[in-house]
Amino acid sequence: MSWEAVIGIEIHVQLRTATKMFCPCAIPAEGDAPNTRTCPTCLGLPGALPVPNRTAIEKVLAVGAAIGAKSPATTRWDRKNYFYPDLPKGYQISQLDLPLAEHGSIPVTTSAGAGSVRIRRAHLEEDTARLRHEKGADGTRASLIDYNRSGVALLEIVTEPDIRDGETARRYAEELRLLLRTIGAADAEMENGQMRVEANISLRPSSEAPFGLRVEVKNMNSFRSVERAIAYEMARQAEVLDAGGAITQETRGWDEGSETTYTMRAKEDSHDYRYFPEPDLPPLDIDPAWLAAIVAGLPELPGTRRARYVSELGLTEYDASVLVAEPRAAALFEAARAAQKELDAKLLANWVSGEYLRVAKEGAADPDPVQFAALVAAVASKEINGTTAKALFAEMITTPLNIREVIASRGLGQISDTGALEKIIADVIAANPQAIADWKAGKQQAVSFLVGQAMKASKGRGDAALLGELIRAALDR
């Protein structure tokens, strides 16, 4: 029997702030010793009080504006009560019925085409501490608590149950991450736990049927595992239902190794969190002028930018999405275009998504956009050839270069003069009788070999296309 999956995604993202949500502690960095980024507030010491982080609030309001959500005129904080060792106060400060943003949507394009996922709500809360279970030297088990992460600002963003498959879920998560990075709200590195995705999945026999019992899936530590875990869970539930079984409402974890989900927690007695308004924090009025300034400060959003690249610059959908997917790449592209307004957008896009992204992924520094534009412009005008350009690019990301000066002072200008190239070709043909013999025997590769030799003889400055043409003509003679 065929089943329709109903999927909602809940994502927690660590916001990019200098300090924690309710105290002045710095955000812990990789390698910080445990419990060194703490204070009375994030340790929950007697008498300590929270004070909200304005930057975190602004970032969530910006996210709300970017997804077309509504923000209330007044918001407030609520206490969510439960006991656990990673929760120092015995309650988490969160937002229950007045989230900072409600009712937005995010455009998501999949192999099935363009669509969107509706966002139910986005709110702010504080992170918990981190638990580590270890065995001591004497063999006894111990649970250790590191409060460095306690109180870090988290955005929780919840979709409507609009998603029907793993691919859409993955694309939604990727698109949300891109949006957060583009507006500077978060770094959202999944592998560092800065973005945690949970999926609620249920099946129903048809799109008219009521929702089935849902299973929550956690521990998906990459976009790929989001897609796979959902696909697996859909298949697992279908198998249970097809066999006449029933789905148990539970929390399951994704096991990366076996690519299966496993029961983490059978459905507990439904938790009563005893939410109530946080009395230590007054309600927060969201001044329309404040909100307007945040909206005005938003950069161009990924969807808008992609559409513009296609319609205005003539890039393909694919090229546009590759550029926009990496905010640093898009920024370089924009800055280089600003420096060289006449530059061919397609060629520039190729350079950014090719050479630049390759080195950027290896951790290289960004090139100076003005010089980068000059480099691509020199390629476009055929002043230098591709080999020279790549060598210069490799140099400019480590050493500041003035491209115009370097081309002139090092004599890197491309040789496109037919007379000069023909002289080189004559020497190359004379020096490589075997290649001539191969060509005569019908081996077309001989041409490439001769072009390579000629390029070498020209010290890399020959116009490769012209060399090929001239060599073919010479051989034909």
Next chain:
Amino acid sequence: MSADLRRATAAQLRAGYCSGEFTPVEAVDALLTAIQREDTALGAWLHLRGDEVRREAAAAEVTYAAARASGAAALDALPPLFGVPVALKDLVNMIGTPTTAGSKILEGYVSPYDATIAAKLKAAGALILGKTNMDEFAMGSSTEFSAYKRTVNPWDRERVPGGSSGGSASAVAALHAPLSIGSDTGGSIRQPASLTGITGMKPTYGRVSRYGIVAFASSLDQIGPFARSAQDAALLLHAIAGSDPRDATSSATPVDAALLKLPQGDQAASALKGKRFALPKEYFVAGMEPGVEAAVRAAVAALQSAGAIIDEVSLPTTEHALATYYIVAPAEASANLARYDGIRYGASKHGGGDLLDGYLATRGRGFGPEVRRRIMLGTYALSAGFYDAYYLKAQKVRTLIARDFDRIWVAGYDAIVAPASPSVAWKFGAKMSDPVAMYLADACTIPTNMAGLPGLSTPCGLSEGLPVGLQLIGAPWSEAGLLSIAAGYEALSANASWRDQDPTDLAALGGAA
């Protein structure tokens, strides 16, 4: 001289330090000697900073000597409480001192940080004598719920000092400190002030930072002064008041400079002329002791003869305040006290089993009966299915209570005058088996907390030889006005026989040592 120094007010100490008549070391020594001799009987103190405060007093003395040598301007530049001893209720965090909030669950806990008011008092040069006894987590009206010791009322050793700030009240009443800090969530400053015959003020909610004060009910808790005069209370309030970037509920309203120059004597008495006071009939409840009512009505009559206008008014929501309070306060407390889980600090007991066993053992044994009762009340009130009927409804009633008071200020009254407590101090144990009887002890003070208003209790006589307090309640931020009225009443009653009377059992306290 030492006996006189025990009696000195903060203002008198300051004057003596400036003139060189006596020194901070002499004042501190006089108090520590009295405490040493009498606290076994009084039981007001949980922790004394004996050697530390002596050292600090010596340093203050050096500063005064230098200032005296340079002249009046240098003396004036020293803050008003410079070198003046102050006691802290044991819920004020101060670096390096134990802070127990009267609970076993915080036994052995030493504060790693300063409450904002502790830092302010230190910066103002006040000398912190130590920490005083209290009902566990400020829950109680007699200090009998302290997990550590019994504090007696210096007027009668068989009787309670009131609570929850009973240690701070008794310490000031028994001349162990000129000033002390209390906290008032439902009357915990005003009621013990009334029962021990001193002045105690709960400021407007948000007037004093709560950062570093062990929380009971966040939306109601407010820190305030105990003193033996309105002027002293004003000086202490001035030192601790003000907005605090670490307390989001603290107010940016500027601190009233009038607190530093409260009218005194005839000037204060004559300022009562033309003042308009509202006398709410609901505060003279059934069950109020006739002697208390008589003393309060006599005080009101005295105000009237001084030219004040008294109108009887109605605050119809008063009767709902107590019930509402016992929803809101326990609800907040149930969350505020969740942090005492035995994991990071304080007493930690492990049931030998899993995590839940540890929680149950730590909290089950660490909290006393009243705290457990209120945690259960609050947890119940916030539970799914009950929230709307209890917590939400209580918040709505709270709004109505605040509106009742608003009407009084809109009508132009300067203050409400009322009893601070329906009874004088009662005998130990009289209300321990009946929680509701204990709760009713705060019936006159709770409405003020529910509305966030300032209120004070000032002594207005004796009933059956025990102190009675006159409560003054004012509009938000009217602390200086209320204290000026109290100063006026002090002047009016300066010649009353009870004014000169020492607490009845004060002399006997030393004998018990």
